[in-house]
Amino acid sequence: MTGEARKAPFRPLARLKRIGGARASWSGLAAQAVLLAVLAWLAYEMVANVRANLAAQGIASGFGFLTHSAGFAVSQALIPYEQTDSYLRVFAVGLVNTLVVSAIGIVLATILGFVVGLGRLSPNWLLARLAGGYVELIRNLPLLYQILFWYLAVLGALPGPRQSLSPLPGVFLSNRGIVVPEPVPQASFAIVAAALALGIVIALGLGFYARRTLFRQGRVVRVWPYALAAVIGLPLAIALLFGAPLTFDVPELRGFNFAGGVRLLPEFAALTIALSTYTAAFIAENVRSGVLAVSRGQWEAGESLGLSRGQLLRLIVVPQALRVTLPPLANQYLNLTKNSSLAVAIGYPDLFSVFAGTALSQTGQAIEIIAITMAVYLAISLVTTTIMNVFNWRVARRGQA
Amino acid sequence: MKRVCMMLSVLAAAAVTAQAASAQTLKSVTDRGMLSCGVSQGLPGFSSPDDKGNWTGLDVDVCRAIAAAVLNDPTKVKFVPLSAKDRFTALQSGEIDVLSRNSTWTLSRDTALGLNYTGVTYYDGQGFMVRKALKVNSALELNSASICVQTGTTNEQNVGDYFKANNMKYELIAFATADETIKSYELGRCDVFTSDVSQLYAMRLKFAAPNDHTVLPEVISKEPLGPLVRQGDDQWFDIVKWTLFAMINAEELGVTQKNVEEMAKSGKPELRRMLGGDGNLGETLGLSKDWVVRIVKAVGNYGEAFDRNVGAGSRLGIARGLNKLWNQGGIQYAPPIR
Ligand SMILES: N[C@@H](CCC(=O)N[C@@H](CS)C(=O)NCC(=O)O)C(=O)O
Numbered sequence: 250m251t252g253e254a255r256k257a258p259f260r261p262l263a264r265l266k267r268i269g270g271a272r273a274s275w276s277g278l279a280a281q282a283v284l285l286a287v288l289a290w291l292a293y294e295m296v297a298n299v300r301a302n303l304a305a306q307g308i309a310s311g312f313g314f315l316t317h318s319a320g321f322a323v324s325q326a327l328i329p330y331e332q333t334d335s336y337l338r339v340f341a342v343g344l345v346n347t348l349v350v351s352a353i354g355i356v357l358a359t360i361l362g363f364v365v366g367l368g369r370l371s372p373n374w375l376l377a378r379l380a381g382g383y384v385e386l387i388r389n390l391p392l393l394y395q396i397l398f399w400y401l402a403v404l405g406a407l408p409g410p411r412q413s414l415s416p417l418p419g420v421f422l423s424n425r426g427i428v429v430p431e432p433v434p435q436a437s438f439a440i441v442a443a444a445l446a447l448g449i450v451i452a453l454g455l456g457f458y459a460r461r462t463l464f465r466q467g468r469v470v471r472v473w474p475y476a477l478a479a480v481i482g483l484p485l486a487i488a489l490l491f492g493a494p495l496t497f498d499v500p501e502l503r504g505f506n507f508a509g510g511v512r513l514l515p516e517f518a519a520l521t522i523a524l525s526t527y528t529a530a531f532i533a534e535n536v537r538s539g540v541l542a543v544s545r546g547q548w549e550a551g552e553s554l555g556l557s558r559g560q561l562l563r564l565i566v567v568p569q570a571l572r573v574t575l576p577p578l579a580n581q582y583l584n585l586t587k588n589s590s591l592a593v594a595i596g597y598p599d600l601f602s603v604f605a606g607t608a609l610s611q612t613g614q615a616i617e618i619i620a621i622t623m624a625v626y627l628a629i630s631l632v633t634t635t636i637m638n639v640f641n642w643r644v645a646r647r648g649q650a
Numbered sequence: 651m652k653r654v655c656m657m658l659s660v661l662a663a664a665a666v667t668a669q670a671a672s673a674q675t676l677k678s679v680t681d682r683g684m685l686s687c688g689v690s691q692g693l694p695g696f697s698s699p700d701d702k703g704n705w706t707g708l709d710v711d712v713c714r715a716i717a718a719a720v721l722n723d724p725t726k727v728k729f730v731p732l733s734a735k736d737r738f739t740a741l742q743s744g745e746i747d748v749l750s751r752n753s754t755w756t757l758s759r760d761t762a763l764g765l766n767y768t769g770v771t772y773y774d775g776q777g778f779m780v781r782k783a784l785k786v787n788s789a790l791e792l793n794s795a796s797i798c799v800q801t802g803t804t805n806e807q808n809v810g811d812y813f814k815a816n817n818m819k820y821e822l823i824a825f826a827t828a829d830e831t832i833k834s835y836e837l838g839r840c841d842v843f844t845s846d847v848s849q850l851y852a853m854r855l856k857f858a859a860p861n862d863h864t865v866l867p868e869v870i871s872k873e874p875l876g877p878l879v880r881q882g883d884d885q886w887f888d889i890v891k892w893t894l895f896a897m898i899n900a901e902e903l904g905v906t907q908k909n910v911e912e913m914a915k916s917g918k919p920e921l922r923r924m925l926g927g928d929g930n931l932g933e934t935l936g937l938s939k940d941w942v943v944r945i946v947k948a949v950g951n952y953g954e955a956f957d958r959n960v961g962a963g964s965r966l967g968i969a970r971g972l973n974k975l976w977n978q979g980g981i982q983y984a985p986p987i988r
Contacts, residue, residue, distance in 0.1 A: 307881040308742060308764030320807045322822040332810040405837040424838045425796060504794035505784075505841045506821065515839065516823065593801075594830060596823040602801070607824065610735040610802035613742065613763035 299616060314612045315340070321607055323598045325514055336608050343600035344625060350520055350599060351586040351629075357525035358585060359578070362532025367562065369537050380533065387530035393591055395527055400519035400595040407515075410506055419499045421507060426518065428510045430497035437491035441484050448483040452476035516597035520589065528585045532578065539574030540566055571644050579637035583630050600625060675747055675879070675886035676720065676936050684726050687713035688746040691731040691828060694852045695960040695968075696752050696772075705729045708959040709750040711949040712771055712877055715893050716748060718948035719941045733827050735802025738763050741880060748890055750877040752849060754804045759878070768891040770876045772960075773972040773981060775869035776808050777847040779854065782864050784841060789868035793818040798840035800824070800831045805845050808871040832856060846873045851966050885936050892935060896942045898984035899924060900951035902975055905942075907950035914943055924987045931987060942987070952982065 303310040315337040322332050326342045327349065368380035387395070405424060408414065413423035419430040455472040462468050488494055500510025543566050551561040590601035605622045609615055679685050689697035689709055697707040705727075714724035730746050741749045742764055752774075753759070755767040778797075780786050789812070799806050801824035813820045823840060825831040832853050835843040843850065847869060854860045877894065879887050900906075903921060905913045914925040922928035926939035933939060949955050953975075957963040961970060974980025 303764070305882065306742065306764040307761075309762040320810065321824075322806075322810050322820070324821055324823050332814070401833060401837060405834070405839060409838045505792075506794050506796060508794070593826045596798075596801075596825045596830070596834065598824070602824075602826070606735050606826065607801045607806065610738060611758070611807075613738055613759075615739050615742070 303616070308613060310614065310617070312617055314614055314617070317612075319608065320611070323603055324596070325517060325598055336604075336612070339608055340600070340604050340621070343598060343603040346598055346603075347586070347589055347592075347600040348629075350517065350524070350589050350592070350597070351582075354521055354524040354528065354585050354589065355582050357521065358528035358532055358581070361525060361529035362581075363536050365529060366533035366536025367540070367567075369533060370540055372558075384530045384533050387527055388534075392523065392527050392588055393594060396520060396523040396591055396595060399523045400515065404515040404519050410502060413502075419497065419510070421500060421510075424515065425506055425512070426515045427513045428500040428507045429513075430499045431509065431511045432495045433498050435492065435494055435496060437488065438494040440491055441488050441494035444484040444487040445480070448479040448481070451479040451483075455479070514597070516592070516595050519595055520592050520597045520599075524585050524588060527588070528581050531581050531584075535574045535577045535581070536570065539570035539572070542573045543569045575637070575641050575644055579634055579641075582633050582637065586629055586633065587626065675883050676889065679720055679747055683721060684728050685713060685717045685720065685748070686728045686730060686746045687716075688730045688732045688737055688740050688749040688751055689713070690751045691733060693752060693828065693849060694855045695848070695964060695966045696852060697729070697731075697750070699729070699731075706959065708771060708955055709752060709877075711955045711959065712750045712894060713748065715897060715945045715949045716890060718944040719893050719896075719937050720889065722938070722944055724948035733802070734800050735826060737802075738765065738878075741765060741878060744880075747886070748877055748879050752846065752875045753878060754846070754873045755876050756804060764881050765878045766881050766887050768877050768879060768887060769894045769984075770874040770982075771894060772848060772875045774846040774848050774873040774875055776805050776844060776871040776873055777850055777869055778866045779835075779843045779845075779850045779863050780841060780866060782862055786866065789866045789870065790816060790818075792820065792842060794820070795841040796821045796823065796839065797842040797844055798823050798825065798831050798835040799844050800828055801826055803845070804871070804873060809844055812870045828853065846875070848875075848960065848966075848968060851968060852960075855965060889935055889937065892987075893945060894952075895984035896924070896945050896987065897949070897952040897955065898975070898982055899987050900942065900946050901953040902977070902984070905946055905951055907946060907954055910943055910946040914940070920986075920988070 300310060316335050318333050319336050319339045320332055321339075323330055323339065323342055325346060327345045328338075328341060330338055330342045365380045365383055368376050369384065371377050371380070404426075407422060407424045410421075410423045410425050413421040413425075415421050421428045455476045459470050459472045462470050498509045500507040500512075502508075547565055547569065548561065551565045556564065589599055592599040593602040593606055596602075600622060605618055609618045612618070687710075689705065689707075692698045693707070693709075695707055697705060697709040699705050710727075710729070713727045713729070717727045718724040730740065732740050732746075732749075732751060737749055737751055737753065738759065740746050749765075750771075752772070754774075755770065759765060760767050778789050778792065780792075786792065792813075797809060797820055799809065799822060806822070806824055809820065809822060823834065825834060832843065834840060836857060843853070843863075845853070847865060850865050854863055854865075857863060877890055879890050900910075903913075903924065905921070905925070910925070913921050914927060916922070919928065923931060924942050926932055926941070926943060930939060932941040935941065938944070950958070953970075956970065956973060960966045960968045970980060972981050974982065976983040
């Protein structure tokens, strides 16, 4: 540590030596260079060897196939896709599907994980036992079974589209998924949206004013009725003046399936539920250990201030617990993303299923496709890790101050 | 983690195995004393294991016939069950010596995959299965239907062509394995299950209530199913190709599992040539003189194998149809053994 503080004189060669390790000598450095050269040569040999072998076996190689037409349909495409589109397009469709299911899964898993983790520490005996049972059960069953359970036993048990359940008008639940009315923006949409934005700004301003008077003058001002009026009343008034901003395209049964509306496929729903409930069990454990790491004195101090349990957790315990809880979260998020590739079992068209599955078996270009797929998962991992590191760093810094 | 391992092994396999690509399959099979044969994961009539792990079926009999010809023992086969999407990689990487898994012969599989089709064991076509309760009588009434299919198949692609040509909409849910596909169809996730017609009948045997389902009359594609080998080993290609031809020729000449020993003693020139009494045709393939006798003793001729596994003598009871011999109104035809 002390050595770090001194500024090293500028000696590039010495610096190079330092990169080679603490006790690097010139011979050591030479050894490293040789090793690097050998690695580079090996990599080159491998690529050349693979290419030669593929050619000898008559297997197509290269990335030209990406522009060829894929010729198969995908059940969920969030970007425009047709069967005649290219394999590159299939790749993009699969990637978006993977990202969407992972992102939603991460949000849900985090919320559920915090609820269960805190629930486990609740003084309420029943709640604590329920949360504990949840964690034990979920962590000890293989994820694939859980995915199949949600897909086949739960969602698969729903009635067919002609007998679908309709818990709310226009909402239909069947073994084809959940269909809800689709909002269609009208002419007045922009102006009502602007009114809503203005309302939110006003509400935020009021909140800021209330805080300032509380801190500066120790006076509580009741602003929430005005804030509410701004957020709801303003856009409502505009909508009354200019007409409804949205109409709803209500789904109706036509032929075998629902037409109109927005549909959530059961494959997507089952995968999201399974991934988030599974990962939540692990996150709950991280949360629990984070909370347990907060010293007793902090709790007692809060209690002696007369804070309720909710306030205590929100204002004192959880912010400190985050320092312990956050670092392993990154790992859980990565696991969730990687686990999403189990989608193939239930026909959810994620990257692994449509690209490393169908496209691979059609083109036979295993090496190229697996390499691209690995690179993508690696990139997702690196981005997630980086984001989490920045986040950790900020929380840790705040914790110290 | 498992996935990553799989990816790495594919890469490693691709990097390493290719050395085995050259003309050595016959030698490595005889050295090993075992034929490694890729089959389905369980398709009654074509390749399915019983509860003791014994494999039976038409595709299985092709494997056994090759083992009989090469190793003089039809039991010396290691069956490797493969899903539609993994089958070609398994053959490319050298994990199996031959793929005999209801695989449709198409140009791209024959070329870009580095594989060679050796013949047609079953002329099939793609069809649709629906619940009888839907009261659908024709595939043209399937607009807006949800369709379950196995991924990595020709069926996955044909559906789109057919629906597009007929201006109909559809939703295609593609599953990795046959079990998941039919489970989802049975649960009602899909209105339609599509595959080659023979496989529709075969899979229906696995349903909880087979009689609630029916196959629609339309056949929307050509699905000639046959065995494949790797490119670059002409001798092995010839052996697999002529094993099937031998079965077909045996049927044509009336040679059966029962009478093959007698027929071998017959004086008819074409029987003598085929069954090894005359010349050394088997040896030119790298096999023995009596290779056809071994094949027919092991699995019977083509007609016998067909009847026993998928035809009149089986639970499937499929009519021979296109698969009759060319001189009996079908298109099964093998070049002469001479
Ligand atoms: N002929 C089709 C194969 C069709 C196929 O794989 N069909 C499924 C029907 S569900 C099957 O036989 N699956 C058996 C299995 O995966 O074990 C092709 O070559 O692409």
